[in-house]
Each structure stands twice: as structure tokens, then as C-alpha cells.
Amino acid sequence: MADGVSPAMESLDILNVLRLLPHRYPFLLVDRIVEIDGDNSAIGIKNVTVNEPHFMGHFPERPVMPGVLIIEAMAQTAGAICIQHAKQIKPSVVYFLTIENAKFRKPVVPGDRMEIHVKKVKQRGMIWKFACEAIVDGGKVAEAMISALLSAEEPE
Incomplete structure (x- = not known):
């Protein structure tokens, strides 16, 4: 802002997340966005439950959330703030462009x-680029740099 004062933090419940993102079960990986600072940053929440379909095969005896889904949760959180703050072009689709320096430090499990x-x-x-971290119980479990393209074009 011109006066140097940040706008109040916003948050989005699941209904507002559903209004912004095209993803639906079983691929919606953000349950809530608890903090949005304009188009600068956000904190999304994913409550991991054993009922999610990927746990049937990854792994049945010791369920672990696949790393690609952790990255997708990062992309969805970033995509939500892109769309929320790019209303002037009314983007119809957000394309995932790159994943860089992805690191997985600890398994994410049901609960x-x-x-x-x-x-x-x-x-x-x-084109937007984001530094992302996934955190469980105060500890970093994954990190990556991702980029995305907002498009006003209708998908074919």
C-alpha cells in the first residue's frame, strides 16, 4: 500500500477455497487458508486423514502422504492467492510451470x-514464483520453489 501499512490479514474457509480453486475431492488438498497477506504470502491447512484414497496403496501397512501431493498442496495454496488477487483478469485456469529444489524431510501421516x-x-x-514450506507440529517436513502461470483463456 502507498502509506506503508499492510492490509488486514484475510482467511478463507472451505467454501471460499472451493469458490477460488477448481479442484474437488479427491484432489482438493487445502482445507482452509488461515492467513493471506495480500498477494505476498499465505498459510494453508491440510488436515491429513486415513480416509484419503492414496493411503490404500501408499503404503497400506504404514500410510505416508505422497510427496507429489504435498507439492500439489503447496501449488493449490499459492494458486488460491494468485486468483484471489488477480481478479482484474478473472483467470480461468492456473498452470503449474516448475518445481525446483524440492526436499522432503519427514513423512506426513494420517492425523x-x-x-x-x-x-x-x-x-x-x-507468471508467479513462490517459496513454499510444509510444516507439521512446528517442524519443516518439505520445501520447494514453485512457479505458476495464470491464464484468462478457457481450457480446450
Whole structure:
């Protein structure tokens, strides 16, 4: 803002997340966004439950959330703030462009409450880049740099 004062933090319940993101069960991986600081950063929440279909095969005796789904939760959290703050173009789709420096430090398992922290690193036009971390019980379980493209075009 011009006066140097940050706007009040926003949050989005599941109904508002559903209004922003096109994803639905079983691929919606953000239950709530508890904090949005403009288009600069956000904290999303994923409540991991044993009822999720990927746990039937990953792994039946010791369920672990697949790393690609942790990355997707990061992308969905970042995508929500892109769409929320790019209303002037009314994007119809957000394309995942890159994943860089992904690291997985600890398994995410049923019963975990995963916080997804995303922070905008760069924006050029409709291309956005974010530094992302997934945190469980105060400890970092994964991190990555991701980028996305907002498009006003209708998908074919």
C-alpha cells in the first residue's frame, strides 16, 4: 500500500477455497487458508486423514502422504492467492510451470495437520514464483520453489 501499512490479514474457509480453486475431492488438498497477506504470502491447512484414497496403496501397512501431493498442496495454496488477487483478469485456469529444489524431510501421516506456507518471491506479468514450506507440529517436513502461470483463456 502507498502509506506503508499492510492490509488486514484475510482467511478463507472451505467454501471460499472451493469458490477460488477448481479442484474437488479427491484432489482438493487445502482445507482452509488461515492467513493471506495480500498477494505476498499465505498459510494453508491440510488436515491429513486415513480416509484419503492414496493411503490404500501408499503404503497400506504404514500410510505416508505422497510427496507429489504435498507439492500439489503447496501449488493449490499459492494458486488460491494468485486468483484471489488477480481478479482484474478473472483467470480461468492456473498452470503449474516448475518445481525446483524440492526436499522432503519427514513423512506426513494420517492425523497430521500440515501447514502450507507460501511466499511470493517474484511476479512478472501472469507468471508467479513462490517459496513454499510444509510444516507439521512446528517442524519443516518439505520445501520447494514453485512457479505458476495464470491464464484468462478457457481450457480446450
